[in-house]
Amino acid sequence: MKDSRLGALRGSVRLAGVSFDQLTTRIHEFHRAISDMPFNTAATLPAVRESAAATRVIHDGITDGVYNTVRGIGGALFKAADLSLKAAERNFQPATRQAVALTPPAIARDNLVSAVSGLVGDFMAQERNPLAVRLGFYREGHRRALTPAALAAAYPEASGKLVVFIHGLCCNEHTWGFYQKPDDPETVPYGLRLEAQGWTPLYVRYNSGLRISMNGRTLARQLQKLVEAWPVPVKEIALIGHSMGGLVARSACHAGAKAQLGWTAKVSQVICLGSPHLGAPLARGAHAAAAALDAFPLSRPVSKVLNIRSVGIRDLNHGRIVDEDWRGRPDDALNADALTPIPRLENARYHFIGSSFGADENDLVGKLLGDGLVLLPSATARHLADADTAMLYRAHHMTLLNNPVIYAQIAARLGVKPKAAKRLAHRGS
Secondary structure: OOOOHHHHHHHHHHEEEHHHHHHHHHHHHHHHHHHHHHHHOOOOOOOOOHHHHHHHHHHHHHHHHHHHHHHHHHHHHHHHHHHHHHHHHHOOHHHHHHHOOOOOOHHHHHHHHHHHHHHHHHHHHOOOOOOOOOOOEEEEEEEEEOHHHHHHHHOOOOHHHHHHHHEOOOOOHHHOOOOOOOOOOHHHOHHHHHHHOOEEEEEEEEOOOOOOOHHHHHHHHHHHHHHOOOOOOOEEEEEHHHHEHHHHHHHHHHHHHHOHHHHHHHHHEEEEEEOOOOOOOOOOOHHHHHHHHOOOOOHHHHHHHHOOHHHHHHHOOOOOOOOHHOOOOOOOOOOOHHOOOOOOOOOOOOEEEEEEOOOEEEEEEHHHOOOOOOHHHHHEEEEEOOOEEEEEEOOOOOHHHOOHHHHHHHHHHHHHOOOOOOOOOOOOO
16 A cells, blocks of 8 residues: 555655756746847847857857756656655555554645645646545545445434535635634534534535536536435535635536436535636736736746646636537637536526625725625626625635625525534534
């Protein structure tokens, strides 16, 4: 058996190696962009044209040689470290397997990996990096096997009413515990409060750097396996997604219905918290900035850094949740008004809850900035007919993860009383 700690270390080394190569390359390009300026000017002056050309050949040869040597030596060292750790994984002794399996990963490490996954998770998956996040249902930091025995052990008090929490970009299941205060029962996380009302909370972790439609399909399949293996018959499912998570929830419902998966018939509520159904201006801004910087030699290396951003982030340009919206098209080929219409599940009610820095919907600050990441028209899905919406003013995007007003909105839609929570200990996700 492989040691997950060694795998995580090897994944970190591989990411560090790629980062070193990218950083060295960008510095090399920036150096050449600066040196090209006087050489290009000299090339237009007849008196120094020939001598400048000869000097340029020598300069460029030395410069390229130095950077290629540094990049080559660094790459070799990182490769050697990767191979050494891979050998250590193969030689890991199974005798300590139980201790490793029961060691909960540090929340800080999980958060860092999730943040990196949001930025370059597609590359991590393509390169089979050991740190690449696998979509699944996580509890106490571990991905739970979807077998009857494993689920019965992990959820001894399982009920037939499931509430599934789906995090946003660069996040994970731990984020649902943000802003909890030990002495304030009103800040007990939504999942624990709903658990006291008869719902079983489940937390999805996924690679937010992948396509939203890909995560949606995978979640649809995982939900089917979950329902089939759940310890008691599943009567009702509610999906609650924050930010990108709301788009993943909608995508999963669409994919599940298309594949005629049975779990979709049990969905009663789909609640999206601050989800960019019409896209997010920050994502579009990154695309515009990359295009603008690419127009100038000196800023072109910075443009290449911005273009490393994951396809998951690119999907947030306009809120793309199906393959047809991105396949074969550049990032700016589609606007939000041209998104493929996605039918909603007939048996489910959809709710779109947003937040804003503004004092009300007419506040200029709120109109310009929204909640810092998503504008209200996008969060409340203004393009969808019969949308059930709610707004939280004077609040930022992450406030939606844990707020008594938002919990009251969720509780009302799930048919439970939003009474003050008891002093429940936060067991973790």
